[in-house]
Amino acid sequence: MIRFENVVKRYPGEGADAVHNLNFEIASGTICMLVGPSGCGKTTTMKMINKLIRPTSGAILIDGRNIDTVDTIELRLSIGYIIQDIGLFPHMSVGENIATVPGELGWKKERINARIEELLELVDLNPKVYRNKKPNELSGGQKQRVGVARALAADPPIMLMDEPFGALDPITRAKMQDEFLHIQEKIRKTIVFVTHDIEEAIKMGDNIAVLKAGQIVQLSSPMEILSNPADPFVSELIGGRNSLKMLNLMLCGQIMKSLSPSEGEKARATGHGLLGLKATAQDALSEMLRTGQRFIYVEDGDRIVGVLEFEDLLERASRHGLSQ
Amino acid sequence: MASLSSLLKVLLYGLIGLFLSIWVVQNPQDGLVARLVTYDKLAVLLLQHFYLVGVSALLAVLTAVPLGIALTRPGLKSWAPRVLALVNIGQTVPSLAVVALSVGFLGVGSLTAIVALWIYSLLPILSNTLIGLQEVDSSITEAAHGMGMKGRHVLFRVELPMAAAMIMAGIRTAVTITIGSAILAAFVGGGGVGNLIIAGNNISRWQVLVLGAALPVLMALMADVIFESLEKKVRV
Ligand SMILES: Nc1ncnc2c1ncn2[C@@H]1O[C@H](COP(=O)(O)OP(=O)(O)O)[C@@H](O)[C@H]1O
Numbered sequence: 051m052i053r054f055e056n057v058v059k060r061y062p063g064e065g066a067d068a069v070h071n072l073n074f075e076i077a078s079g080t081i082c083m084l085v086g087p088s089g090c091g092k093t094t095t096m097k098m099i100n101k102l103i104r105p106t107s108g109a110i111l112i113d114g115r116n117i118d119t120v121d122t123i124e125l126r127l128s129i130g131y132i133i134q135d136i137g138l139f140p141h142m143s144v145g146e147n148i149a150t151v152p153g154e155l156g157w158k159k160e161r162i163n164a165r166i167e168e169l170l171e172l173v174d175l176n177p178k179v180y181r182n183k184k185p186n187e188l189s190g191g192q193k194q195r196v197g198v199a200r201a202l203a204a205d206p207p208i209m210l211m212d213e214p215f216g217a218l219d220p221i222t223r224a225k226m227q228d229e230f231l232h233i234q235e236k237i238r239k240t241i242v243f244v245t246h247d248i249e250e251a252i253k254m255g256d257n258i259a260v261l262k263a264g265q266i267v268q269l270s271s272p273m274e275i276l277s278n279p280a281d282p283f284v285s286e287l288i289g290g291r292n293s294l295k296m297l298n299l300m301l302c303g304q305i306m307k308s309l310s311p312s313e314g315e316k317a318r319a320t321g322h323g324l325l326g327l328k329a330t331a332q333d334a335l336s337e338m339l340r341t342g343q344r345f346i347y348v349e350d351g352d353r354i355v356g357v358l359e360f361e362d363l364l365e366r367a368s369r370h371g372l373s374q
Numbered sequence: 375m376a377s378l379s380s381l382l383k384v385l386l387y388g389l390i391g392l393f394l395s396i397w398v399v400q401n402p403q404d405g406l407v408a409r410l411v412t413y414d415k416l417a418v419l420l421l422q423h424f425y426l427v428g429v430s431a432l433l434a435v436l437t438a439v440p441l442g443i444a445l446t447r448p449g450l451k452s453w454a455p456r457v458l459a460l461v462n463i464g465q466t467v468p469s470l471a472v473v474a475l476s477v478g479f480l481g482v483g484s485l486t487a488i489v490a491l492w493i494y495s496l497l498p499i500l501s502n503t504l505i506g507l508q509e510v511d512s513s514i515t516e517a518a519h520g521m522g523m524k525g526r527h528v529l530f531r532v533e534l535p536m537a538a539a540m541i542m543a544g545i546r547t548a549v550t551i552t553i554g555s556a557i558l559a560a561f562v563g564g565g566g567v568g569n570l571i572i573a574g575n576n577i578s579r580w581q582v583l584v585l586g587a588a589l590p591v592l593m594a595l596m597a598d599v600i601f602e603s604l605e606k607k608v609r610v
């Protein structure tokens with residue numbers, strides 16, 4: 051758990067606090083998104099966690115220990131760090147980049163080698179192909195994967211990610227987001243994730259901290275932020291389309307009307323459109339709009355287990371839209 | 375392949391020097407030239423020249439690189455621009471003036487020549503080390519620190535490798551200039567190929583003069599090619 055207690059940062063010679071009186075907690079194993087416009091203090095907040103920036107006052111605790119009392123190198127080695135331009139070392143191969151932290155920790159060569167292979171597999175890069183490539187031979191998305199692998203190298207409990215996918219094109223970004231969420235399901239790290247993109251925050255976060263001029267104006271779940279924005283600033287940030295964004299948060303498996311096995315059999319025989327349990331309500335809606343069908347079946351493995359209806363989806367969307 | 379063409383160039387320059395030397399030794403205009411220019415004497419002068427350049431360049435690397443590193447560390451960083459300005463002014467001072475100055479302090483001899491050449495070749499290496507280290511993207515060094523690399527590992531495993539090509543370019547400049555400037559050593563009793571120029575001038579024998587002028591040029595060309603390929607090798 052990461053805990054901020056009355057944390058203030060004022061840069062020398064500045065008239066105002068870059069970050070003012072932060073008090074919040076990030077639960078272990080969750081993703082906390084820091085979101086807000088440029089200059090609102092996201093990076094400053096993040097860099098105080100690995101002591102790249104020292105707070106002017108206040109304390110930051112990790113699992114109850116004030117980080118001031120922890121050796122800086124030791125602290126940083128236990129925190130994975132990914133920045134927007136990734137900071138891959140251009141003179142080192144992919145493998146050498148990933149080996150950085152294990153090397154600092156003095157791991158044996160065989161262990162490091164095995165870990166490099168394992169991590170490249172995890173981020174979906176073939177070790178045989180990519181291990182000895184230099185960063186300038188990789189695409190933006192591939193660099194980002196290596197950045198993730200490098201940050202995970204020594205299996206740190208905490209990861210700090212500063213706009214890691216910010217420089218990618220929208221399609222690659224969406225793909226990286228999906229894959230990263232998939233990885234997080236397996237590794238369950240405590241993640242602080244900075245972004246200025248509210249869509250990304252909603253998609254990735256267990257919780258979202260909305261920052262404005264160095265202060266947190268709202269810290270809650272994506273659902274809560276969308277349905278109960280704390281003030282006009284947050285409403286404006288999430289924009290007018292939040293009823294549709296809300297659909298993005300609902301999974302077909304959660305909102306479908308269940309069907310009995312025999313009903314499922316019958317549904318199968320119609321040859322009607324199908325979606326998986328993990329597809330979002332938005333996927334369902336766009337599929338219906340595309341095909342012109344008023345309902346769609348939901349499938350679990352090879353069994354049809356439920357149905358979603360067009361009217362029901364619209365109803366849900368408008369219900370949340372109205373509560374704005 | 376780049377290294378093959380470099381090798382051929384070095385060989386070519388070497389052969390030109392060799393044939394020129396053979397030609398002067400085999401066809402002396404008179405007894406004076408025959409006595410003055412022998413294979414043995416040429417070898418000694420070339421070795422002296424090599425020694426002057428080698429020692430002073432080595433000293434320059436050993437002093438300028440650490441100095442450049444120190445001037446990019448947090449404590450001394452604020453001095454870097456001033457030092458760089460001073461170095462740039464220093465590089466406009468003719469090498470002859472530096473040699474004359476060190477004669478004033480140290481008298482004549484090879485030590486004087488080495489000190490003068492060392493000071494003179496320090497400058498390009500220092501300025502390139504400073505610039506090379508300053509050019510390392512700060513987001514990369516910050517990532518290195520943020521990941522938990524120790525300060526000296528950030529320097530030796532990240533900053534210096536990334537600045538290596540720039541530093542090597544400084545050494546290349548220093549060495550090629552020093553090979554030419556080392557001619558002046560002859561005027562302060564430091565030996566080297568410059569002796570041929572002085573002697574050729576005294577006895578008015580043009581082929582001796584030409585040889586004395588051509589050998590350092592060829593050496594400088596060879597050094598340039600060698601260091602160019604080293605520079606390419608460490609480029610990231
Ligand atoms: N090193 C610094 N010195 C002075 N001011 C800074 C420094 N770094 C950031 N700031 C200021 O602090 C504020 C917050 O910056 P930052 O945390 O980088 O914001 P964000 O990451 O949300 O864009 C901004 O007003 C920025 O100009």
Ligand SMILES: [Mg+2]
Pocket residue numbers: 092093094
């Ligand atoms: Mg930022």
